[in-house]
Each structure stands twice: as C-alpha cells, then as structure tokens.
Amino acid sequence: MRRLGSVQQKIACVFLTEVKEEESRKRDYQPFQVVATETVNPIALEANIDCALATEKLDGTCCYVTLYKGQPYLWARLDRKPNKQAEKRFKKYQHMHRSCKGFSWNIEDFKTVPEPWIPAHKVKHQNGHPVPDEHGHIPGWVPVEKDNKQYCWHSSVVDYEVGTAVVLRPSADDKEVLEIVAAPLADLMEQTLELIGTNVNGNPYGLGSKKQPVHFLVSHGSVRIRNPPPVDFQQLCAWFQESPEGRVEGIVWHCDNGTLIKIHRHHLGLRWPDGETSLSEKPAVVHVDGTVDEYNNSKDLFASLSALNGQCFSRLQDVRFDL
Incomplete structure (x- = not known):
C-alpha cells in the first residue's frame, strides 16, 4: 500500500499562484488574495502528479500523533510566530525589497511557546535553533493535555487512560460508507490528522450541535476521491462546481515520492x-464498542458514541445525541 505523506509543512499549490490586490475570500480583513494561474507548478510536474493519489482536503485543524511522557499523544498545531517588533521589521523589509529573501532573523525575535513544543519535521536549523519559513513562522506542535481549555475540542476526541481516539474513516467493507471508531492511539503513531467538527472552522460539515458538540479525527489522505479530474485549470473549476464529488474544500495529491500538492476552492x-x-x-456507521465500565467515566463523546454502537445513519451530519 502506498505510504501517504505527513502534513508537517505548508503544501504547494498545484498551479503557480499570484497575489491580487482584492479582499480575500478566505480570511476576513485580508486586503489581498492568492489565486491560481493556469500554469501547472513545476514541483507538481517533477513529482509526477498525474500518477498521484487524489484525496479530499478537509477543513479543520491539523494534528499529529507522537510520543509524549512515554505514551502516544495527540499534538495540536502551533506555529511559533515573530513578536510585534520583528513582524514590523519583516514587513518593512518585504515592502522595500518586494521579497523576503535575505531577511535575517534572531532567536529572540519569536514569541515564547510552551516548554514541550517541538518544531515540525523538515524545519531547518541553524546554530541549533529552528529557522522560520518564508512567512516568518516556525511550524510546530504542542501536546494536547486534558486540562488545557485552549485545546478542549482536541481533548474531547482522545482518552489517554484507555489509549484511544475518535476517528472517522472509510469503512473497510465499503469505501463510500464512513465509520466512526475508537482507534488505538498507538495505531496512529507518526500520522497527521485533521480535527473536524462542531467548533472547528465554522463547522462546514454540519456536525453535532451547540448542546451536543461532535468532533472527529480524520487521517490525512484517508478520504480518497474516486474519479478525480485531470490537473487542468478549466476541468478542475468545472469539477468543483458541477460534480457531486467536487463539493469539497479542495484536493490533496499524494505523490509517489512523498510530495504533497494541493488545490482549494479559494485558489480558483x-x-x-x-x-x-x-x-x-455520506452514510456513516458507529463502531465504538467500548464496555460500559470502560467509558462510563470517560469523555462525553466516547460515552455517547458507545451508546450508538452499531447504528447506521444515512448521512454523517445526522449523527447526533440530542434527539
């Protein structure tokens, strides 16, 4: 089976992009937007994108599973960003040179991060310190501790005592059916996943409710696109607007050499x-078969899903507990 890429860094767009001086459709108050040209990115061509695996780009927040305190742990994305003075200096340099190349950073230019923070894979180091990317950020991760209110929705999908996580994935029996499982965290080691749900990014998938929030982890690359369009600007535009399968935020291609390439609707x-x-x-089935004792004192989400074990739903967004 093809090894899927891990989302540790920014992913390149399948087309070369340009900046337009008009209000962003993606970010409020951003006075410009990055849009795709019709020229395929040389990085995509070098990675042989026509033979790549096309998967759904999910709209949530990126997570990572790796060891912490000697056991598999969920980590939240936390990029280390420059402080106000360094950010001001950086923007001034960009404006003067029309580029950020050649700008020099100092380690004291960056905001402090929690002590367990780790830089993402492939972050370059200089003199023992991580080097920021072209945007002045150092991508990284922080462990999701159960008492940290900042990451309460991350925490809702993991049970460290039992060693499991609530995962949404295609069923092994029918890839068009989604299954909700309590997967061992040990089975997710070194994977990156997307946290989606009621309180993440405006809940585009209509999951749960304010009274009974629902969140899931989805392994990156696990939701395949069955009949992806060719890598062609016009055909991709038509697919997103006309195909039922195109009602997604975007596509992430997993290339044979490990390179990840993406396109999302805002680019188009x-x-x-x-x-x-x-x-x-998509239809969904719940397979959370923990015993009553196992989840009796567990998080509400685990206990609620355990009570629905074996139930099938015609649509994922119909999985609710407050009916």
Whole structure:
C-alpha cells in the first residue's frame, strides 16, 4: 500500500499562484488574495502528479500523533510566530525589497511557546535553533493535555487512560460508507490528522450541535476521491462546481515520492462552503464498542458514541445525541 505523506509543512499549490490586490475570500480583513494561474507548478510536474493519489482536503485543524511522557499523544498545531517588533521589521523589509529573501532573523525575535513544543519535521536549523519559513513562522506542535481549555475540542476526541481516539474513516467493507471508531492511539503513531467538527472552522460539515458538540479525527489522505479530474485549470473549476464529488474544500495529491500538492476552492475564486458537502452527505456507521465500565467515566463523546454502537445513519451530519 502506498505510504501517504505527513502534513508537517505548508503544501504547494498545484498551479503557480499570484497575489491580487482584492479582499480575500478566505480570511476576513485580508486586503489581498492568492489565486491560481493556469500554469501547472513545476514541483507538481517533477513529482509526477498525474500518477498521484487524489484525496479530499478537509477543513479543520491539523494534528499529529507522537510520543509524549512515554505514551502516544495527540499534538495540536502551533506555529511559533515573530513578536510585534520583528513582524514590523519583516514587513518593512518585504515592502522595500518586494521579497523576503535575505531577511535575517534572531532567536529572540519569536514569541515564547510552551516548554514541550517541538518544531515540525523538515524545519531547518541553524546554530541549533529552528529557522522560520518564508512567512516568518516556525511550524510546530504542542501536546494536547486534558486540562488545557485552549485545546478542549482536541481533548474531547482522545482518552489517554484507555489509549484511544475518535476517528472517522472509510469503512473497510465499503469505501463510500464512513465509520466512526475508537482507534488505538498507538495505531496512529507518526500520522497527521485533521480535527473536524462542531467548533472547528465554522463547522462546514454540519456536525453535532451547540448542546451536543461532535468532533472527529480524520487521517490525512484517508478520504480518497474516486474519479478525480485531470490537473487542468478549466476541468478542475468545472469539477468543483458541477460534480457531486467536487463539493469539497479542495484536493490533496499524494505523490509517489512523498510530495504533497494541493488545490482549494479559494485558489480558483470559488466559495467554500457552498451548500451541502460531499463528506457530510455520506452514510456513516458507529463502531465504538467500548464496555460500559470502560467509558462510563470517560469523555462525553466516547460515552455517547458507545451508546450508538452499531447504528447506521444515512448521512454523517445526522449523527447526533440530542434527539
């Protein structure tokens, strides 16, 4: 089976991009937007993207599973960013030179991060210190501790005592059906995943409710696109607007050499979300068969899903506990 890439760094767009001086469709108050040209990115061509595996780009927040305190742990994405003075200096340099190449950073230019913080894979180091990317950020991770209110929704999908996580994945029996499982964290080691749900990114998938929030972890690359369009600007635009399978935020291609390439609707000037999503419309089944004793004192999400064990739903967004 093909080894899927891990999302540790920014992913390149499948097309070369340009900056337009108009209000961003993706970020509020951003006075510019990055849009795709019709020229395929040389990085994608070098990675032989036509033979790559096309998967759904999910709209959530990136997570990582690796060891902490001697056991598999969920880690949240936390990029180390420059302080206000360094950010001001950086922007001034960019404006003067129309580029960020050649700008010099000092280690004291960056905000402090929690002590267990680790830099993401492939972050370059100089004199023993991590070097920021072209945007002035140092991608990294921080462990999700159960009492940290900042990461309460991350915490809701893991049970460290039992050693499991709530995972949404295609069923082994039918890839068009999603299954919700309590997967061993040990089985997710060194994977990156997307946390999606009620309180993440405006909940484009319509999961849960305010009274009974629902969140899942989805391994990157696990939701395949069955009939992906060719890597062609016009055909991709048409697919996103006309195909039922195109009701996704974007595509991430996993290339044979490990390179990840992406496209999302904002690159093409298309809205997201735009009506019902492909993921939320898929049928789902709950396979959380923990014993009553195992989850009796556990998180609400585990206990609620355990009570629904074996139930099938015609749509993922119909999985609710407050009916």
